Amino acid sequence: MTTSSAHTPAALAEAVRRGDRRALARAITLIESTRRDHRAQADQLLEALLPHTGNSVRVGISGVPGVGKSTFIEAFGLHVIGLGHNVAVLAIDPTSQRTGGSILGDKTRMVDLSREANAFIRPSPAGSTLGGVARRTREAMLICEAAGFDVIVVETVGVGQSETAVADMVDLFMLLLLPAGGDELQGIKKGIVELADLLVVNKADGDLAATARHTVADYRHALMLLRHGDWRVPVLSCSAVNKAGIDQVWTTIGEHKAAMEASGARVTRRSEQARAWLWNEIRETLVEAFQAHPAVRADLATLEARVTGGAITPTAAARALLEKFLGRPVE
Numbered sequence: 001m002t003t004s005s006a007h008t009p010a011a012l013a014e015a016v017r018r019g020d021r022r023a024l025a026r027a028i029t030l031i032e033s034t035r036r037d038h039r040a041q042a043d044q045l046l047e048a049l050l051p052h053t054g055n056s057v058r059v060g061i062s063g064v065p066g067v068g069k070s071t072f073i074e075a076f077g078l079h080v081i082g083l084g085h086n087v088a089v090l091a092i093d094p095t096s097q098r099t100g101g102s103i104l105g106d107k108t109r110m111v112d113l114s115r116e117a118n119a120f121i122r123p124s125p126a127g128s129t130l131g132g133v134a135r136r137t138r139e140a141m142l143i144c145e146a147a148g149f150d151v152i153v154v155e156t157v158g159v160g161q162s163e164t165a166v167a168d169m170v171d172l173f174m175l176l177l178l179p180a181g182g183d184e185l186q187g188i189k190k191g192i193v194e195l196a197d198l199l200v201v202n203k204a205d206g207d208l209a210a211t212a213r214h215t216v217a218d219y220r221h222a223l224m225l226l227r228h229g230d231w232r233v234p235v236l237s238c239s240a241v242n243k244a245g246i247d248q249v250w251t252t253i254g255e256h257k258a259a260m261e262a263s264g265a266r267v268t269r270r271s272e273q274a275r276a277w278l279w280n281e282i283r284e285t286l287v288e289a290f291q292a293h294p295a296v297r298a299d300l301a302t303l304e305a306r307v308t309g310g311a312i313t314p315t316a317a318a319r320a321l322l323e324k325f326l327g328r329p330v331e
C-alpha cells in the first residue's frame with residue numbers, strides 16, 4: 001500500500017463506496033495489516049466509511065466441523081442473491097494458524113457462490129489472538145457494508161471461544177446442528193447453544209431425514225424456555241446439499257430482524273456491541289503497548305520464569321512490571 005494520491009485513504013474509501021472490487025479487497029488488506037503506518041491509514045479509511053455502514057443484516061453462522069457450514073453458506077448465499085441481495089462472507093477462525101489452512105481456504109468448495117458478481121468471499125485473516133482476528137473481521141464487515149453488501153455472513157468453526165466473538169458482532173447468531181443426539185454427542189461446547197438466536201438442523205435428507213426430525217423435536221423441547229428478550233429461539237431443519245429449507249431460514253432471519261427493530265432491541269444490541277468493542281480495543285491496545293515497552297521487555301522473561309518457578313507470586317510480578325510500564329508506583 002503506497003500513499004500516492006490514488007491510494008490515499010479518502011480515495012480508497014470512495015472507490016470502496018463505488019463498489020470497486022479491487023478497492024474492497026485492498027481496503028480489507030489494509031485493515032488486516034499490523035504495520036503502524038497502515039493502522040493510521042486504516043483508521044482514516046474506516047472513519048470515512050463509518051457513516052455508510054450499518055445497512056446490512058449481519059448473520060453469524062457456526063457449527064462443528066463437517067456439519068455443512070460451507071455447503072449451507074453457498075446455498076444460502078445463492079438463495080439470497082436470487083432475491084436481489086448482495087452477500088459478503090467473512091470468517092473468524094483462530095485455529096487457521098495452527099492447521100495452516102483457513103476456514104474458507106476451502107473457498108473452492110463455494111464454487112458457485114464465488115462466481116457470483118453479487119458475492120464477496122474473504123478468508124479469515126491470520127492472527128495470533130482471537131481478539132486481533134475478531135477486530136479485523138469486524139472492520140471488514142463495516143467495509144463490506146459501505147461497499148453496498150446488505151447481507152453479511154460471518155462464519156466460525158464451532159470449537160471454542162470464537163462463537164462468542166461472532167455472536168458479539170452480528171444481529172443474529174445461528175448454529176447449525178447435525179441430525180444426532182444432544183450437544184455432547186454433536187461435539188458442541190457448553191454454552192454455545194445458549195448464544196444462538198436460531199438453530200438449524202442440517203442434512204435433513206435421505207437416511208438422515210427421520211433422525212433430523214427427532215433432533216428438531218428434541219431441541220425444541222430442550223429450548224422451550226430459551227428466549228432472547230421477546231425472541232423465542234426457533235429450531236428449523238434444512239438440507240444444504242438439496243437446497244431445501246433454505247428459504248425458511250431466510251424468512252426466519254427476516255422475522256427476527258422485524259421483531260428486533262420493532263422492540264428497539266436491534267439498536268440496543270448494536271450499541272452494546274460497540275461499547276464492548278471499545279473495551280476490547282482498549283484491552284488489546286494496552287496489552288500490546290505493555291509488551292512493547294522497553295523496560296517491561298527487559299524484565300518480562302525473568303519475572304515470568306520466577307512466577308512459573310514459584311519464587312514470586314503472579315500479583316507481585318504483575319505489579320513490578322506495571323510499575324515499570326507506568327513509571328510510578330501502583331496502588
Ligand SMILES: Nc1nc2c(ncn2[C@@H]2O[C@H](COP(=O)(O)OP(=O)(O)OP(=O)(O)O)[C@@H](O)[C@H]2O)c(=O)[nH]1
Pocket residue numbers: 063064065066067068069070071072103106157202203204205206238239240241242
Ligand atoms: N447429506 C447431506 N450432506 C451434507 C449436507 N450439507 C453438507 N453435507 C456434507 O457434509 C460434509 C461437510 O460439509 P461442509 O460444508 O464442508 O462442512 P463444514 O461445516 O464447512 O466443515 P468444516 O469446513 O470442516 O468445518 C460434506 O461431505 C458435505 O457434502 C446436507 O444437507 N446433507
Ligand SMILES: [Mg+2]
Pocket residue numbers: 069070071103106
Ligand atoms: Mg467449511
